[in-house]
Amino acid sequence: MFDIPILRFGQTYESMERQPVVHFDTGETVAQLHQATGAMVKLDLKKAQKARDALRAVPIPKLIDICKAAARMYLEETLPCGNGSLSPAEFCRLQSATTGLPENMCAANMRKNAFVLGHMDQVLDALTRGLPYDILTNGYGKESRGVMVSYQATTPVFGMVLPNNSPGVHTLWLPALPMQIGLCIKPGSQEFWTPYRITEAFFKAGLPREAISVYPGGHDVGGAVMTDCNRAMIFGGQATVDQHAGNPRISVHGPGFSKIILGDDVVDRWEDYLDLMVDSVFANSGRSCINASGIWASRHTKEIADALAQRLGPVVPLPPADPKASLAAFTTPGAADAMNAQIEEGCKADGVTEVTAKYRNGDRLDKRERCDYLRPTVVHCTGPDVPLANTEYMFPFVSVVECPQNKMLSQIKQTLVCTALTDDAKFKQQLLDATHIDRLNIGPVKTVQLNWLQPHEGNIVDFLFRARAFQNTPPEAH
Amino acid sequence: MSQLAEKIAAAKAQLDAHTVESVQWHFHESTGSPYWLEKAKTFKFDPLKEVKCFDDLKKFPHFEDEELRGGPINRWIPKGLAGKPAYVFETGGTTGIPKSRMVIEDHWIDYENFSDTLPDEYFPKGSNWLMLGPSGPRRLRLAVEHLAQHRGGICFCVDLDPRWVVKLLKKGKIKEAEDYKDHVIDQVMTILSANHDIKCAFMTPKLLEALAMRLIDEGSSIAETGITGIFAGGTEFTPQWYRTCREELLGPDVYITPTYGNTLMGLACGKPFDPADNYKITYYAPQPRAVIETVEFKDYNQLVGYSQTGRVKLYTMTKELFIPGFMERDEGERELPHDKYPWDGISGTRPFHEYAKTTTVGVY
Numbered sequence: 005m006f007d008i009p010i011l012r013f014g015q016t017y018e019s020m021e022r023q024p025v026v027h028f029d030t031g032e033t034v035a036q037l038h039q040a041t042g043a044m045v046k047l048d049l050k051k052a053q054k055a056r057d058a059l060r061a062v063p064i065p066k067l068i069d070i071c072k073a074a075a076r077m078y079l080e081e082t083l084p085c086g087n088g089s090l091s092p093a094e095f096c097r098l099q100s101a102t103t104g105l106p107e108n109m110c111a112a113n114m115r116k117n118a119f120v121l122g123h124m125d126q127v128l129d130a131l132t133r134g135l136p137y138d139i140l141t142n143g144y145g146k147e148s149r150g151v152m153v154s155y156q157a158t159t160p161v162f163g164m165v166l167p168n169n170s171p172g173v174h175t176l177w178l179p180a181l182p183m184q185i186g187l188c189i190k191p192g193s194q195e196f197w198t199p200y201r202i203t204e205a206f207f208k209a210g211l212p213r214e215a216i217s218v219y220p221g222g223h224d225v226g227g228a229v230m231t232d233c234n235r236a237m238i239f240g241g242q243a244t245v246d247q248h249a250g251n252p253r254i255s256v257h258g259p260g261f262s263k264i265i266l267g268d269d270v271v272d273r274w275e276d277y278l279d280l281m282v283d284s285v286f287a288n289s290g291r292s293c294i295n296a297s298g299i300w301a302s303r304h305t306k307e308i309a310d311a312l313a314q315r316l317g318p319v320v321p322l323p324p325a326d327p328k329a330s331l332a333a334f335t336t337p338g339a340a341d342a343m344n345a346q347i348e349e350g351c352k353a354d355g356v357t358e359v360t361a362k363y364r365n366g367d368r369l370d371k372r373e374r375c376d377y378l379r380p381t382v383v384h385c386t387g388p389d390v391p392l393a394n395t396e397y398m399f400p401f402v403s404v405v406e407c408p409q410n411k412m413l414s415q416i417k418q419t420l421v422c423t424a425l426t427d428d429a430k431f432k433q434q435l436l437d438a439t440h441i442d443r444l445n446i447g448p449v450k451t452v453q454l455n456w457l458q459p460h461e462g463n464i465v466d467f468l469f470r471a472r473a474f475q476n477t478p479p480e481a482h
Numbered sequence: 483m484s485q486l487a488e489k490i491a492a493a494k495a496q497l498d499a500h501t502v503e504s505v506q507w508h509f510h511e512s513t514g515s516p517y518w519l520e521k522a523k524t525f526k527f528d529p530l531k532e533v534k535c536f537d538d539l540k541k542f543p544h545f546e547d548e549e550l551r552g553g554p555i556n557r558w559i560p561k562g563l564a565g566k567p568a569y570v571f572e573t574g575g576t577t578g579i580p581k582s583r584m585v586i587e588d589h590w591i592d593y594e595n596f597s598d599t600l601p602d603e604y605f606p607k608g609s610n611w612l613m614l615g616p617s618g619p620r621r622l623r624l625a626v627e628h629l630a631q632h633r634g635g636i637c638f639c640v641d642l643d644p645r646w647v648v649k650l651l652k653k654g655k656i657k658e659a660e661d662y663k664d665h666v667i668d669q670v671m672t673i674l675s676a677n678h679d680i681k682c683a684f685m686t687p688k689l690l691e692a693l694a695m696r697l698i699d700e701g702s703s704i705a706e707t708g709i710t711g712i713f714a715g716g717t718e719f720t721p722q723w724y725r726t727c728r729e730e731l732l733g734p735d736v737y738i739t740p741t742y743g744n745t746l747m748g749l750a751c752g753k754p755f756d757p758a759d760n761y762k763i764t765y766y767a768p769q770p771r772a773v774i775e776t777v778e779f780k781d782y783n784q785l786v787g788y789s790q791t792g793r794v795k796l797y798t799m800t801k802e803l804f805i806p807g808f809m810e811r812d813e814g815e816r817e818l819p820h821d822k823y824p825w826d827g828i829s830g831t832r833p834f835h836e837y838a839k840t841t842t843v844g845v846y
Contacts, residue, residue, distance in 0.1 A: 020722040020761060043691045043726050050698055231660065247654060 006035040006098075008086035008200065010220065012048050013055055013186070014213025023220070025194065027101040028335035028375045029324070034101055035086070037196060042224030045188070048217060049161070049232040055186025056160035058212035064137035067182040068124045073209035074202070075121035079114055083204040085197075095201060100324045102194040103168055104333030104375060107325050109288055113171035117198065120175045120456050124182050130457035131179060131465045140183050144474040154474030155465075161186035161217075162468060163233025165226040165240075166199065168192035169398055170291045173239065173257070174202065176460060181206070185468050187216045188233055190225050194335065230254065235468055255467055259396045260293030260420035262451045265435075266301040266308075267426025268409045274304050275311070277425055277448065281402075282315050284423065284451040286380065289332035290400035294421045294443075296451045297396040299404045300388075300412055309359040309384040309404035316380035316400055317363025321370060331399070333375040340376035343397050344369040347381060355390035358383050359404075388415035413438050420461065421451040489824035493769060497825070498535040500770035504799035505533040513562030517549075518804060520557075536773070539797060540783050542806040550581035558584040563802060571621035571745045580619070583745040588771075588802050589621045592748030593629040595768055596713075596741075599751050599822075600633075604711035604737035608634040609681035612709070614670055614689050615716055617641045621745055622716070626684045638678060640669045642689065663689070667696050674707045683709050686716040687723060694731040705735045715741035715749075718832055721761040728755075741765070742831055746798050746805055747772040753820050753827065765831065766823030773797040776816035776828050782809060786816050793834055810834075 010017040019038035027034050059067065077083060082091045090098065096110040103110075120127060132140070135155070139145035144154040162180040166189060167173060180187060191199045196218075203216050219225050230236050237255040238244060245258035264281055266274060284296035299308060322329040334340040347368070351358045360368075360382045370377040380400035385393040393405045394417055407415055413434055416422070423445040424435050432446055442461060445451070454460060508514045509522055509529040522529060527541050555570055563586055571589070572580040611630035617623035623639055630637035650659040670693055674680065685693065690704075690712065697703050704712075712732075719740045732738060740752040742765040750765040750772075767774040776792040778784040786792035794810035813834045817827035 020725060021720065039722070041720075041722055041726055043695075043723065043731065046691075046695055047698070047726075047730050227656070243654070247656070 005033055006086045006088050007038075008035055008196065008220070009038045010040045010044070011200075011203065011216065011218040012044070013051070013217045014207075014215070017044075023193065025102050025196075028104050028333055029101070029372075031374050034098055037193070037220045040190075040219035040221040040225050042221075042228035045190075045217075045219050045221075045225055045228035046232050049188065049228070052159075052161040052186065052188070052233075055215050055217075056157065056184060058214040059181065059184040059186060060141055062184075062212065064128075064141060064182055064184065067184070067211070068128070070206065070209045070211050071121045071124040071178070071182055074205040074211070075118040075124075077208055078121065078202055078205035079118040081205075081208075083201055083208065085200055085204070090201070095197060097325070099171065099195065099197045102197070102335070103171075104324075104335040105170065105289065105291070106322070106329030106332060108327050108329060109332070110171060112288070113198075116172050117174050117178070117202065120178050121202075123456065124179065127179055127456055128182060131459060131463055140469065144476075152474060152476075154472050155469040156472055157185060158468055158470050159185065159234035161188045161233055163188040163190075163229040163236030165190045165229055165236070165238040166192050166195070167239035167257075168194040169239075170288055171195055171198045172288065172292060174198050175456065176257075176464070177237065178202070179464055180468060181211065181215060183465070183468060186214070188229055188236075189216070189218045190229050191218060191220055193220070196220055255462060257293065257461060260295070261298065261394060261396050261416075261418055262294050262296050262421035263298040263300060263416055263419050263423070264296050264451065265412055265416070265422060265424045265426070266299070267424065267428050267431050268302055269428045269431075270425050271301045271304055274301065274308050278308075278311055278315070280423070280448055280450050281308070281312060285312065285402045286316060286319075286330065286400045287450070287452045289330060290380070291332055291398050292452065293396075294452050294454065295400070296421075296423070297402055298394060298416070299402055300407050300416065301404075302406065302408050305404045305406040306384055309357075309382050312402065312404065313359040313363050313382040316382060317360040318365065319380050319400075320366075321377040321379075331377055331379070333372075333377055334399075335375050340369055340371075340378050343378060343399070347383075347392070347397070347401070350392035350395070351383065353391045355386035356383055356392050416440070421445070423447075423449055423451050486819065486821055486824060489821065490819050493819075493824045494536075497770040497773065500799060501536045501539060502533060504801075504804055505529050507562060507801060508560060508804040513560055515558050515560045515804075517557040536797075539806045544782060545805055545808050547581060547808060550583065551579045553582075555582055555584050558803065559586075560802065569621070569624070570619070572619040573745065581745075583621075583803065585621065585745075586802050588748065588800050589625040590628045590632075591771070591800070592743075592768060593625045594632050595771075596749045596751065597629055597632055600711065600713070600739070601737065605633065605682045606710070610635045610679050611637040612670065612673065612680050612683040612685075613637050613639040614666070614683065614685040614693070615642055616644050618643060622684070625749075629684075630682070633682075635682070636678075638673050638680060640666055640673065642666050642686075663692050667692050671696060679708070681708055682711045683713075685712055685714050687714050687719050687727075688717060690714055690727070691731065703733065704731070705733050710736055712736060712738045713741050714738060715743055719763060720832075721763055721830075724763055725761045728761075744810075746803070746808055747774070747796050750774065751823065754822065762829050763831075764817045764820070764827040764829040766820065766825065766827045767796075769823075769825050771798070771800050773799070774826065774828055776814060776826070779813075782807070788816050788818055791815050791830075794828060794831065 021039040022036045023039055024033045025035040025037055082089050096107045099110045100107045139155055143156055146152055162185050189199050199218055239257045245256050248254040248256040321331045368379050378399040383392050383403050385403050385405045388407050392403050419441045421443045422441045508518050566586050569585045571583050571585055613626040615622050627637040694704050740763045741749050743749040748768050750767045753764040775795040776786050777795045794812045796808045796810050798805040811834050812831045814828040814831040817829050819825050
């Protein structure tokens with residue numbers, strides 16, 4: 005069993021409170037996670053500037069090299085994990101055991117994280133729009149066009165309250181370190197594996213240990229991270245999003261409500277996009293905020309729903325080690341039951357039809373001894389106002405919604421990723437102007453296909469640095 | 483017989499004698515309270531004749547805590563104490579009809595007894611006190627103030643309304659709850675800056691933490707304010723928090739003792755800090771005025787073994803109040819008697835697991 009201590013800006017700390025972490029399928033305790041307290045986090049954060057100072061002592065190009073070396077180690081090497089060590093395969097096995105995610109998806113998410121680390125120079129170049137690195141280090145400097153600019157770090161450390169749903173979310177915070185901002189991490193209670201492994205890879209690659217804290221723990225730890233870090237990100241449901249809306253110190257990541265929209269000009273060719281739709285709904289077991297939970301079109305919606313249901317309905321859970329496993333388990337007792345009950349209730353409404361049922365050969369809810377599965381579900385909605393038309397669940401669930409094209413943008417509400425399939429110039433411009441769409445794909449791009457050289461859910465550079473005026477000589481008279 | 487065994491036996495004998503005396507007082511027609519005199523008519527035994535030792539209290543039916551909600555409060559006043567000025571104290575953060583306890587002098591006696599356990603080195607006689615916690619209908623303010631006066635000092639008080647904090651937290655108004663905490667700490671900082679020679683304090687763990695943080699923010703510390711002794715209680719006090727407090731918040735010059743108490747029991751003292759315990763916190767009830775048992779979850783008349791987990795069962799036996807077996811909303815591990823407190827203790831107190839999911843913990 006792994007005994008995993010707290011990491012306090014590089015120093016390991018053995019807590020007197022430890023939380024057992026169990027294998028979702030066997031019930032075996034696979035790890036013991038030391039528990040931090042809010043007071044500990046608050047005390048450490050008083051010295052947060054030391055993390056940034058230590059990172060600023062290392063030039064950014066060197067930090068990028070460290071990222072690249074860490075990427076390889078994270079992906080390929082046996083690395084320390086608490087009182088033991090883990091090979092990549094063992095890492096995937098344990099991550100699967102506590103999160104319910106099939107091992108092949110754990111491996112895929114590892115590759116995703118490693119890609120971002122390994123291409124950190126390109127990622128930073130894209131996110132900063134080509135800013136010379138010394139401007140981030142010094143706070144000011146001249147761009148290549150000779151203009152003085154200033155970017156002030158808004159915080160010495162980036163706080164985060166991380167989720168359990170998918171290890172892919174860790175890609176979001178990785179660029180902070182090479183920008184010389186330290187990390188204060190509260191990992192998920194089941195998916196603490198990735199933050200610890202990436203941290204060990206960083207340390208082995210030469211990152212100053214003072215740069216990273218990892219505080220597993222309860223709500224008071226999350227509270228301390230959120231209140232005492234000048235900049236923090238949090239993941240949660242709609243209630244979390246609402247709670248932090250408008251707070252410039254908090255980057256909140258909630259449900260994505262990601263969608264595929266078929267314009268009237270292409271909808272008669274919907275079959276050409278069936279694979280795109282299936283993958284957008286189904287990849288990573290539908291757990292990500294970038295999975296499509298809505299497909300909107302003005303016509304052919306019944307045929308689209310039926311075609312999706314034929315592909316997704318028969319999918320069954322497989323053992324987590326099976327390379328073909330495509331469904332993740334729900335390891336929190338009652339979670340799958342609650343979602344299933346909500347869907348059942350929603351399907352009773354006029355205008356909602358579950359299409360998968362006839363292809364599924366069994367119930368949606370598959371209850372096991374220590375975990376549950378929800379099998380893929382496609383519902384057809386006759387309009388945007390019916391229940392389930394704009395919902396999202398943490399498994400492959402999609403609503404195919406019938407809606408006139410001219411009403412779509414006013415009805416789709418907040419959308420993290422929108423793939424719009426259209427060549428209609430006017431509609432494309434309306435999509436570009438829609439401020440409730442965050443990431444926009446116009447053309448045949450799956451909602452789950454990310455380009456890491458593009459900002460994701462806002463730009464981390466804008467969040468961690470503030471553009472401001474700076475002068476060290478008087479301006480010319482004018 | 484070892485010295486500890488002798489002390490244990492003496493404490494047991496004292497408890498048995500105190501039990502008989504309490505029952506005689508509370509169930510005698512001339513001195514008992516209307517509540518117990520009426521209740522006794524429903525019993526299948528005669529308390530006056532059939533309670534000869536502490537274990538005989540198991541003959542009483544389980545006490546329903548709902549009995550403490552609502553009035554008339556006067557039914558709890560023993561005839562033997564009729565006419566004396568009385569207080570009513572209520573449970574902490576509860577909204578709705580709270581559980582109430584009638585008190586005359588018990589809160590003073592509790593704290594005078596507790597005073598005897600405080601080391602004078604850190605709680606100097608004659609020095610002034612700070613009381614940082616709930617007042618209003620809670621007994622804490624009056625009790626701590628009496629403790630200060632009993633030790634020759636004057637108590638400065640800062641109020642905290644836990645019912646308002648509960649409302650804020652239940653509505654998800656975290657920011658407002660933080661603002662309220664800041665408001666409380668602002669007042670403490672003002673008092674501490676006013677040259678009142680405050681050396682001793684009562685604080686709840688959360689407020690102690692908030693005060694220590696504020697002082698650190700301002701480049702100071704609790705030790706630098708002149709405070710040398712703190713007794714803390716009122717909310718869950720974990721070993722890890724205790725360790726953080728001693729090692730990082732307070733430093734070596736400030737003494738802290740954990741306490742566990744409520745309006746029914748009075749104040750249970752923490753076993754003196756012992757590095758060998760690895761910050762385990764063990765409480766001992768103020769016997770014989772109150773007794774804590776750690777009992778089986780499925781049989782409240784059965785003690786668990788030492789180091790085993792059970793629910794907290796409380797007996798109150800003062801002149802003012804008799805409660806034979808109140809099931810507390812806490813659980814913990816039964817601990818062996820200690821030289822200073824030669825009767826059973828309890829460690830690891832935390833909300834009873836069946837209630838924990840619905841309880842708002844840590845509001846003050």
